[in-house]
Amino acid sequence: MDLFRAHVLVCCGTGCTSSNSTKILEQFEQQIPAQGLDKEVKVVHTGCFGLCAQGPIVVIYPEGVMYYRVTPEDVAEIVSEHLLKGRYVERLMAPKTDKTSESSSANDSNFFKKQLRVALRNCGNINPENIDEYIANDGYQALGKILTEKRDPMDIINEIKASGLRGRGGGGFPTGTKWEFAAKVENDTKYVCCNADEGDPGAFMDRSILEGDPHSVIEAMTIAGYCIGAHQGYVYIRAEYPIAVKRLQIAISQAKEYGLLGENIFDSGFSFDLDIRLGAGAFVCGEETALMRSIEGKRGNPTPRPPFPAVKGLFGKPTILNNVETYANIPVILNKGAEWFASVGTERSKGTKVFALGGKVNNVGLVEIPMGTTVREIVFDIGGGIPNGKAFKAVQTGGPSGGCIPASLLDTPIDYDNLVAAGSMMGSGGMIVMDEDTCMVDIAKFFLEFTVDESCGKCAPCRIGTKRMYELLTKITDGTGTLEDIDALEEVALSLKNGSLCALGQTAANPILSTLKHFRDEYVEHVVDKKCRCHVCKGLTEYYIDPEICKKCSLCAKKCPVNAITGEVGKVAYSIDTTKCIKCGACIENCKFKAVKKR
Amino acid sequence: MGKQKMTPEEMSAKLDEVLSKFKGQGQKALMATLQQAQEIYGYLPLPVQRKVADALDVSVAEVYGVISFYSFFSLKPKGENAISVCLGTACYVKGSQALLDKIESELGIKSGDVTKDGKFSISACRCVGACGLAPVIMVGDDVYGRLTPDEIPGIIAKYKEA
Numbered sequence: 001m002d003l004f005r006a007h008v009l010v011c012c013g014t015g016c017t018s019s020n021s022t023k024i025l026e027q028f029e030q031q032i033p034a035q036g037l038d039k040e041v042k043v044v045h046t047g048c049f050g051l052c053a054q055g056p057i058v059v060i061y062p063e064g065v066m067y068y069r070v071t072p073e074d075v076a077e078i079v080s081e082h083l084l085k086g087r088y089v090e091r092l093m094a095p096k097t098d099k100t101s102e103s104s105s106a107n108d109s110n111f112f113k114k115q116l117r118v119a120l121r122n123c124g125n126i127n128p129e130n131i132d133e134y135i136a137n138d139g140y141q142a143l144g145k146i147l148t149e150k151r152d153p154m155d156i157i158n159e160i161k162a163s164g165l166r167g168r169g170g171g172g173f174p175t176g177t178k179w180e181f182a183a184k185v186e187n188d189t190k191y192v193c194c195n196a197d198e199g200d201p202g203a204f205m206d207r208s209i210l211e212g213d214p215h216s217v218i219e220a221m222t223i224a225g226y227c228i229g230a231h232q233g234y235v236y237i238r239a240e241y242p243i244a245v246k247r248l249q250i251a252i253s254q255a256k257e258y259g260l261l262g263e264n265i266f267d268s269g270f271s272f273d274l275d276i277r278l279g280a281g282a283f284v285c286g287e288e289t290a291l292m293r294s295i296e297g298k299r300g301n302p303t304p305r306p307p308f309p310a311v312k313g314l315f316g317k318p319t320i321l322n323n324v325e326t327y328a329n330i331p332v333i334l335n336k337g338a339e340w341f342a343s344v345g346t347e348r349s350k351g352t353k354v355f356a357l358g359g360k361v362n363n364v365g366l367v368e369i370p371m372g373t374t375v376r377e378i379v380f381d382i383g384g385g386i387p388n389g390k391a392f393k394a395v396q397t398g399g400p401s402g403g404c405i406p407a408s409l410l411d412t413p414i415d416y417d418n419l420v421a422a423g424s425m426m427g428s429g430g431m432i433v434m435d436e437d438t439c440m441v442d443i444a445k446f447f448l449e450f451t452v453d454e455s456c457g458k459c460a461p462c463r464i465g466t467k468r469m470y471e472l473l474t475k476i477t478d479g480t481g482t483l484e485d486i487d488a489l490e491e492v493a494l495s496l497k498n499g500s501l502c503a504l505g506q507t508a509a510n511p512i513l514s515t516l517k518h519f520r521d522e523y524v525e526h527v528v529d530k531k532c533r534c535h536v537c538k539g540l541t542e543y544y545i546d547p548e549i550c551k552k553c554s555l556c557a558k559k560c561p562v563n564a565i566t567g568e569v570g571k572v573a574y575s576i577d578t579t580k581c582i583k584c585g586a587c588i589e590n591c592k593f594k595a596v597k598k599r
Numbered sequence: 600m601g602k603q604k605m606t607p608e609e610m611s612a613k614l615d616e617v618l619s620k621f622k623g624q625g626q627k628a629l630m631a632t633l634q635q636a637q638e639i640y641g642y643l644p645l646p647v648q649r650k651v652a653d654a655l656d657v658s659v660a661e662v663y664g665v666i667s668f669y670s671f672f673s674l675k676p677k678g679e680n681a682i683s684v685c686l687g688t689a690c691y692v693k694g695s696q697a698l699l700d701k702i703e704s705e706l707g708i709k710s711g712d713v714t715k716d717g718k719f720s721i722s723a724c725r726c727v728g729a730c731g732l733a734p735v736i737m738v739g740d741d742v743y744g745r746l747t748p749d750e751i752p753g754i755i756a757k758y759k760e761a
Contacts, residue, residue: 052731
C-alpha cells in the first residue's frame, strides 16, 4: 500500500456540491501532479463535515486544518503554499464567527468541540465510494464477528436493548424491543426496511449519513436481518437525493462484490440482499405503514395499527422499519458495547442525536451532540449565535410535527421526554433557529400549509381539520381574525390530535399548539391590535415613506406597479396611497436611501 | 432531464424499452416504471399512463391514483427551464417567499404554471437539502444560493438568452 504524507479531504456532500466542490476536487487532482506531489499527497472526496454554511470545505491532514468557502481559483495557492511549502493559507481559515481557538486544527473550534460524532463518525473522514476505507475504520467488523461466531440473535437483540437506543426518526421507540417483536413472530419471509424518506423540510441528517457513510447502514440492516430472520431488505429513499442514491448503489454493489451482502455472507450460510426503492415526494410516506404501501407500489395511505408491521408489514409479512441514523448507531454499539453507548446521554435517552441546524444562526450545518446538551449550547456555542446582532426568539424542532421552544426554555437539556414536555418533539432532527424578525403566527401558518398539502386525505380529522386550521390562520394573518378564532383554532387542534389515524394528523396541530402556548401574545396582537410586530403578515403591514429621508428621486413611483406613489421630482417628497398599495415591496427594494418603511 | 430533445418516435421507443423491462411485474413495479417514464417525457400524459397500465397489468385508475398521490409525478409538461424555489423551513425563515413572489412577477406566471413560450415553469419545492446556502432556488440542475430578490432578474436573463 502506498503511504502518503498528507491527505486532502474535499467535502462532496449536497451542500458543498451545490457550491461547486466537484470543480475544487478536479482542480486538486490537476494541481497536485502538476506541482509534483502526486506520490506524497492523496486527494479524497468525502461526505459532509457539518459546517455547511462555510462550504465548500477542504480539510488537510495530518494537521487537520480546515479551509472554508474555497473556490476553484484558491486551489493552486493551497497546493503550493500549504502542501509544498508548509505554510497555511490563513485567509481561508477559521470562519469569522469562531475566533476563540488558538489551535489551527478545526477539531478544537467551538463548532466541533462540544460535538460527539457517533452516527457521523465516518462522515467527512472516509471516501464513501470506497469500501476499503470503511473496513479500515472497523467497518463490517460487527457483522463479521456475529456471523463467524454464529452469535445467538436474541443475545444481540438484548445487547441493543441494553444500550437504550431509541428510534431516531421521531417517535423514539426502543429499537431492540422493535426487533424482538419481529424476531418472535414465526414466518418464513420477513423484511428489514430503512426509512430514508427524509421529508421534514430543513432536515438533512439521513441524507448526509447516506452520502458520507453508506456502508454503516448496509452493515446494520444485514445485522437486523440476521437478528429477526429476514433475507431481504429495502431502503426507501427520496428521489430528490440523487447523490445519496448513487453512493448507496455503489456501496451495495461493492458490498456484494466483497461477499458482505448477498448469498452466504462470511460463509456462514446466512444470506441477505438489499434493494433501493425511490420515493416520489409524499411526506406521509415517512409514516411506517404508508411507507410500506409505497414500496408495494401503491398510494401511500397509512393503515390502522394494530396489526403492527412487526406482525403484518410489507407485503403482509413481519417487517421492521428503522431510520437511517438509528441504523448508523448499530455497528458502533456492537463494537464498543452496550455499556459504553448507555454511558452517553440522559437517563431515558441514550447516545447522541444528529441535528440539522439551520435558519437564523451563524454556523448552519450538521451537528451531533450527546443527549442532554442544552438548546443554548447548540444555538450559541456550536451554532455561533444569531447573525446581524438580532435577538433569539425560538428554535423549532420536529418539523411540521414539532413545535417551537422559546427563549425561556433555552437551558432545557435535549432528550426525547424534555422536548415533548416543552410542547415540541425530537422529530428526525431538523432544528431551525428563529430571530426577532420571525412572526410566530406566520410560521404556524407555513407549517399548516405544508400539512394541508401533504395530508393523504384518508381520514376526516386530518383532511378537514388541517384545512380549517389553515383557513383560521389565514384569517388571523390577513387581519380579519377575532379572539373567537383563536379559541376555535385550539378546539380543532385538539380534536385533530385525538382523532387522526396516523402520526401526521395527530401531530399536525403541534406547530399551532406550541406557538399558542409560548407566543399567545403574538396571536392576540394580530386579532386585537391588528398588528404584526415583525411586519411579516402583509395584511397587517402598511408601507410608508419617511419624508425626512426621501430624496425626492421618483424611483419608487416609477417602479410601483399600481401607481400608488405620488410626489414631484426634486420638489415634493413622495408618499404612498395605502388604499391603492398592493404591498409588493418593489419600492422598498428600489429605494437607495431606505426611506420606504413598514409599520 | 429533458434537455436533449427527443422526437416523439424516439420517446415512444424508449418507453417500450422501459416497459419491456418491467412487463408483467404488477403493482410493485409501478413506481419505478412511472419514474423512468417521466424521465423520458418530462411528465405523464394519459397515453403513457395507458401503456404503463397495460404493461404491468394494472388498471389505468390505479396508475392515475398513484400519479396524483405523489408530488414528484406531473400531469402537466414543465418548462424548458424548470425553476424550483425551496420553501423548506430553513429557506422560508430566510425569506424564500420573497424570491418566489419576485420570480412570479418577473415571469408573469404563478407557481405551478409554464410561460406561454414554454421556456420557464415555476414550482415550489420542499427542501433541496442545501440549507447552508439558504435561501435557495434551482433552475434545472443549477443551484443558486444565498439569494436576494434583486438578483432574480439577472438569473432569469441568463436562461432567456440560452
